[in-house]
Amino acid sequence: MKEGPQISIIASLIGDPARANMLTALMDGRALTASELAAVAGITKQTASTHLAKLSTGNLLVREVQGRHHYFRLKDEKIAHVLETLMSFAEHNTQGRVRxxxxxxxxxxxxxxxxxxxxxxxxxxxxxxLKNQWLYNDKDTINLTSKGQGIFEIFGIDIETLNKNRRPICRTCLDWSMRRHHLAGGFGAILSGLFDKKWIYRDKTTRIIHFNPRGETQFKKWLT
Amino acid sequence: MKEGPQISIIASLIGDPARANMLTALMDGRALTASELAAVAGITKQTASTHLAKLSTGNLLVREVQGRHHYFRLKDEKIAHVLETLMSFAEHNTQGRVRxxxxxxxxxxxxxxxxxxxxxxxxxxxxxxLKNQWLYNDKDTINLTSKGQGIFEIFGIDIETLNKNRRPICRTCLDWSMRRHHLAGGFGAILSGLFDKKWIYRDKTTRIIHFNPRGETQFKKWLT
DNA sequence: TTCATAGTTCGAGCTTAACCGTACCATCGC
DNA sequence: GCGATGGTACGGTTAAGCTCGAACTATGAA
Incomplete structure (x- = not known):
């Protein structure tokens, strides 16, 4: 009776097509400017501005002002998780064939x-x-093993960032397409390492990550 | 660009306060009639009827007609999962103190x-x-051990129902309040067993489950 | 200073949809 | 058969909110 409206506020914020497009565009964790977001949503800057204000006061986005540019970013990984859950549901829920x-x-x-x-x-x-015992799964939080600590250091990943705020951050979340767990939270730092090593690169417009041929073999090799 | 509207359709269905109240009322898995749902949402039957039609065509609810009564139920546990995720987010996202x-x-x-x-x-x-090794966690699906099979039979739980469609059903989902995994899917049959044994009983109006004093001790005893 | 760009605010138009009153259909009990 | 109850369909009203044009502020460059 009282938590219904609670969730309806959040849901109605996501429920507008323009806002939903903005949010999905931000799903890659990058920060985009108001104009860029207006473009992806297909609306004018004025309209986008009001939408972005609502999303910010609703605690779904955070604004970061740099000079005359206003950058918007998803507030935290919790909202990202909500969006992934909705995407997953929408995907399986589409009429017609199931994918x-x-x-x-x-x-x-x-x-x-x-x-x-x-x-x-x-x-x-x-x-x-997990298999290499670089991490271990205690209940539902994931922690570094001493063995893993050495490996990550060699690999050039800052252990500090992994450990810094590892409390809410060692969380596993269900993968959208595979229905399996993948690594979330602070261990995302591994991703930066992969970029630094140029094993992977991002698609400019989508969330797709491409592996360089050499990168992929080295990635596999690293993990076996 | 194209999955934005996808999720916005779902989200806008949940985004209406009246519909959100209905959906949360159905979170316990029971089926309620149109009139009951109108009552919990605080609207007239006519209005409720249109809402329920939208939720049904949106594949969030299923309708079951029994005589002149129309019972509505959440379509599957996927939508339940979406709602739990939203509740969890809304709970943590409330302004003011964090709970x-x-x-x-x-x-x-x-x-x-x-x-x-x-x-x-x-x-x-x-x-x-898991600790008693009645179930084992293989990757992210949960299966019965032979040991568990015997125990559950003694406990009076139908193994068939546990095994029937155990594919998508052996899923763990993140608990809302504890941020830990609990048992979901087909193993919910265990819940029926607890009811049958009268160890637990339901609150009439909320989702709360009460333990009978004797039931709670026996529950603990059973699990140690 | 002047101009251009990025963004917000205000006001007005317009669409959508939630809501209820009335009417209608189906089922159950008598 | 009849009335009562549960539910839906339709029409009109109202309110909310998405949208953009125009005006305004702030930053940066010439």
């Missing part, structure tokens, strides 16, 4: 999800890290 | 979530079943 995942095979293979790797490769990464 | 779970301590202790036990007791159940 088990995103249409685009590339999206299913590897994509960015807020700040971490998702898709088949994300699940592979998660499994491999 | 880690439902306001009501009873709700946090034990509540019904679609067709299974959630809350502290749900997490306890999940942990205990």
């Amino acid at each position: 088990v995942g995103p249409k685009d095979p590339a999206l299913r293979k590897a994509r960015i999800c807020y700040d971490h790797l998702a898709g088949e490769q994300g699940v592979f990464l998660y499994d491999a890290l | 880690v779970g439902p306001k009501d301590p009873a709700l946090r202790k034990a509540r019904i979530c679609y067709d299974h036990l959630a809350g502290e007791q749900g997490v306890f159940l999940y942990d205990a079943l």
Whole structure:
């Protein structure tokens, strides 16, 4: 009776097509300017401005002002998780044939999800890290092993960032396309490492992550 | 660009306060009549009827006609999962003080979530079943051990129902209040067993599950 | 200073949809 | 058969909110 309206406020914020387009565009964790968001939503800047104000006061987005540019970003990974859940549901709920995942095979293979790797490769990464006992799964939080600590250091990933705020951050979330867990939270730092090593690169317009041929073999090699 | 509207359709269905109240009222997995749902939403039957039609065509609800009564139920546990995710987010997202779970301590202790036990007791159940090796966690699906099979039979739970459609059903979902996994899917049959044994009973108006004093001790005893 | 760009605010138009009153249909009990 | 109850269909009203044009502010460049 009282939590109904609670969720309806959030849902109605996502329920507008223009706002939904903006939010999905921000799903990759990047910050976009108001004009860019207006473009992806197909509306004028004035309209976009009011939408962005609503999303900000609704605590779905945060605004960061740099000079005359206003950058907007998803507030945290919690809202990203909500959006992924909705996407997953919408995907399976479409009338007609049922699909088990995103249409685009590339999206299913590897994509960015807020700040971490998702898709088949994300699940592979998660499994491999556990298998090699670099991480261990205590109940439902994930922690570094001493063995893993050494490996990550060699790999050039800052252990500090992994450990910094590892409390709410060592969370696993269900993968959209594979219905399996992949690595979320602070361990997204691994993603930066992959970029730095140029094993992967981002698609400019979508959430797809491409592996360089050499990068992929080295990625597999690293994890076996 | 194209999945934005996809999720906005779902979200706008949940985004109406009256509909959100209906959906949360159905979160316990029971089927309610149109009149009952009109009452919980605080609207007339006519208005409720149009809402329910929209929710049904949107594949969020299923309608079951029995005589002159129309019963409505959540379509599947996927939509229940979406609603739980939204509730969790709304709870943590409220302005002012942050709360880690439902306001009501009873709700946090034990509540019904679609067709299974959630809350502290749900997490306890999940942990205990794994610890006793009645279930085992293979990757992210949960299966019965031979040991567990015997125990459940003694306990009077139909193994068939547990096994029937165990594919998409052995799913774990994040608990709303505890941020831990509890048992979902087909193993909700365990819940029926608890009811049959009269260890637990339901609150009439809320999702709260109460333990009978004797039931609680026997529950603990069973799981140790 | 002057101009251009990025963004917000205000006001007005317009569409959508939630809501209820009335009327209508189906089922159950008598 | 009849009345009572549960539910839907339709029409009109009202309110909300999405949208954009125009005006205004702030930053940056010439």
